[in-house]
Amino acid sequence: MNDIRLLKDQQREKHPGFDSYIECMSRSLLTGLATFSLGFAGVYFLQQIGQRYLPYTKKVNILVATLVATGAAYKVTSDRTRACQARWMAVEEKYSVLQDAIEPADPVVAACQPLPQLHICRDKFTDSSKYKGGKQAGKRYKAIASTHDESSEQDDEAFEDTMNNQSELMEDREYDSVASSAMHVTKQILNIQHVAIIQPYIKWGPRKNPTKPELLLQEAEALIRSLPRWNIELSMKVPVETLDKRQLFGSGKLEELKGIIQARQETGTPLTCVFISKGTLTYSQKQTLEQVFRLPVMDRYSVVVQILRLHAVSMEAKLQVALAELPYIWSQVKDQEGSAKGSGRIFLSDSQRQMLQLRERKLRNELSTIRSHRELLRNRRRQKNFPVVAVVGYTNAGKTSLIKALTEEQSLQPRDQLFATLDVTAHAGLLPCKLEVLYMDTVGFMADIPTGLIECFVATLEDAMLADVIVHVQDMAHENCAEQRAHVERTLGKLMQSNGERALSPDRIINVGNKIDLVAFPAGLPVDCNDGGEEQRLHLISSRTLVGVHELLMEVERRVLRVTGRQRIVIRVPMGGQEMAWLYKNAAVTESAADPKNAERLLVSVVITEAKLQQFRHLFIRNRS
Ligand SMILES: Nc1nc2c(ncn2[C@@H]2O[C@H](COP(=O)(O)OP(=O)(O)OP(=O)(O)O)[C@@H](O)[C@H]2O)c(=O)[nH]1
């Protein structure tokens, strides 16, 4: 059964008109069958009447009726089948015309190998809703998130319905062809890619990047390695005067690069695309470079989109990626229109523009529905009074690994890939005092990612910004640790400001230096990573070997209790009284033992907020006295 489905999917992939063909053929067969039945019934009926006047037997009647009905059915079916074929061809033709209209007109570029298509199924997350980490974790999270009332279940059902509608947006062939032509990204990445990476960098001047070109190149390589089956065949850094030139590189440099790529094509594995590690290439830069290299050219934006598409598991992440693609396509359209020496060919037809506008509206609507659901979940969490600890940091710093170490949730799968986590997910964990907290895993930050791309993910960080405590994970083994830290702090600060959230007080932030197992201590520790007061102290840990994780857990407990105004106290309560039930409901009971001085009383250790403690006093202690 699966094979048939796979075969059908392959046909659909190859022939856009496949669906209409199948539909048409089924209808022809049904019409043939109906004609046969009607024809048979009609002729048989006439023959029955004629029998009165003609000397035919019943057998002859049936024979004649069958012959006439078969003839009629054959005629109708063959006519309809021909119509079917014509329609199929028309749909195929329409798609090929559409492709021609948006593919580069240059025959050389058109002859470039198409980008690969990979069917990759990832299952890092257990569910498309707001938690990950296996059945058990799912259950725990659901228990935490749910208020057990009917209205919340109805909300969830309505939400599920909305989710089903959203899949339509994901299956839009017209959009897919526009996106693949504008960004060279494909919906399914199938084949092996052989990539040449070129890292342009400004050698001097005010626009020089503070990060060393070697590190920029390393990051570009890490981006490509995040795509399975994409192989790096060549990688080089190229100095440029400015990143805005029409052909990006000077003419001499361009010739040199062309020579290197050509030589490579003739001797080694043929390249399938060139990745220019610049945020966004303008339309004319891309056109020029594609013509020179005779290969499809991708920029950081389109490579990141490809990675995001691969890692987006939940519907929210998929919608966000879909929305993140639109600014890029529009910017290419704008560039092409603005370019005086444009080829004169229209990049997008009017109907395609309308389609993009409509798509954007729909995506925004769907996302706002999801966000209100997220807010609902957040409110439920607040009602339940669980402290929330958000884990943030540069991509690949080890956020997911740290949560795995803190919660011992085995099903979490950290991966050595950039943007492996694309959903904000919650994971329950216990502090040493037995207080339950929720750790939020978040999307990683990255420098030199165009704002349009990241903006769509900002909303997912809302949970992080509203968290009680923020754990900022830094990769100590990365050469660029200090710059990465500064980038995360800058971005977080900006996000807080633009959202009007409470300021990011140092009290709420715990700085964690991860991967110390990879660092030769102490020389490997960047000097500026450990300055600042006690609050900004860097907690050195290894999520892999678990060194320092317990101490970090103690620190998380200390901060959570302080920031949320909770305290650990021991209360003496009567055995079997209302007090105990009240405490279980309103505080975290961490231990209870019989009171050695009074057999009728219990000593209960609780973690409780000041407000709840006042309430307890008011309800029970004052009444007693
Ligand atoms: N040696 C070592 N490797 C680590 C440590 N922590 C994480 N890693 C590795 O670093 C890689 C990235 O880990 P993740 O936990 O997925 O990182 P992340 O920050 O969640 O990454 P994104 O979700 O992609 O932003 C994985 O290969 C981990 O195994 C550590 O303490 N030591």
Ligand SMILES: [Mg+2]
């Ligand atoms: Mg992660």
